[in-house]
Amino acid sequence: MIEQAKEYAHAGFHIIPMCPADHAGMSARHIEVCRSPGKRPLIRNWQNAGVPSDAEIERWFKKWPQANIGMSLGQRQGLVAIDLDGEFGRQKLEELSEGELPDTWQFSTPGGGMRYIFAAPKDCIVKKYSISDPNPDATHSEFLLLGENSCTVLPPSKHRNGGYYEWIRPPQFIRMA
Template sequence: MPNHPDHSTARSDAQVAVSGPAALDSLAAALSYRSLDWSVFPIRYGEKRPRVRWKGLQECLPDRNQVGDWFGCWPEDGIAVALGPLSGLLAIDVDGQEAHAELCNRLGTLPVTPAVKSGNPDPHRYHLFFKHPANLETRAKATPWHDQLEFRGHGGYIVLPPSVHKSGQRYAWLPGRSLEDVPLATLPDAIDEALKQEAHRRRPLAAACRLRVSRGVGFRIRLLHGISNDTRTFLSGRYADGPLWNQKLFRAACDLAGCGYDSNHATELLLAGARPWNSEEEQRALATIQSAFSQPRQPARSTALDPPSNRPVTSWEHGRITINEIGPAIQSRPEDGPRCERNSR
């Protein structure tokens, strides 16, 4: 586990800087946020797309020199902060009048905590910032109360002032709700409880990726020898944060399709390897997988274990297979286990 900074010791002069005259200077603002021990990084001007690879910034703060280099190179870029325990932040993204009404109805009144007005002209689109709860595992987005009321934590990021919205307007701290005006509030009990219930209902990633196989439910999983080493690496999740993510997903999906994997079960494995962090990425990944399985494919290449002339098939009749078990399962010869049977291709 990384050593998270003590956010209670953040400098008060940094708080003044991000809401004072320097607030329209992205470099000055970014350095001020960094002085609060926030893990900040640049996003493209007028967009929400990260300029740099940012997922590692959930575990390690960029140093001030790195932040200075980024915004010195791209001075007009916007600023985003990685949410979660490292930055000590959880944000609520209120996206419209219905979401605003739901939040007020649940809490009785809006909490007194720093708040940012989105660049969108709708007055009911804003962000609230809270201290990240110490003993609660959060995720990029949770919507237990309303689809447009997002509780954002670890795995996500949010835009900060003075970034420019696609409308051309700037994100800005609301009057009386800047970091200079009010401290970060503790997460309200009602939201804390909602997130705990959400976490309790949500299966861990490993469980979500586990395939239960039995004749009793009328299906079997066939693990085929012969998938490429690149596909095996993709399924392990090692490519999830790297470049060309979608292309590697497509190649892995084509390989599994060519090896005869059932599309439904292959989709579970591929999504676990891709690790999409939000619904938009998940939909993109599903479309890529569907495209790969939409027509006949050939395996990427054979492994040393499997001569291409006689590629064996392993049928697991019972038990479970998890992502961490894929490698050993594939490397085991079919005759090694009593639950395996040799089939002809």
């Protein structure tokens, strides 16, 4: 995981360490307050973090050897993400894009969802926006736009269900196994 984190940083991503999906090595306090295992940033002021050095990444993984990799989003990074879960999320993206989605970075989430990452204009602030399935019986079915003060987990991070996030259309710099 540490080598992948370094590759992301070398490519200019504002990456951040995220808690392990199983909370391995985390404090009792963290476990008590964390509502998103595997997805919670482990450093303060992560929204303003820049591109970390190799030494900083090595410190993170020495302190949290099982950490996931995340990335801050928004104007500073110049990236936003769309997170889709369930059929409702997919249908909402189809409706909003009118079926015309530009080619972009894309990865699958272990819960059956998809994440798309897009470049955002540097002078544009994109706020977080979500639409959930109005069906009360629907389980985690939504369309989520992640922008300012948001972050995303990145492959090959581990999900709390035991699966892994996997690139479908990776940034060009990523070496696929």
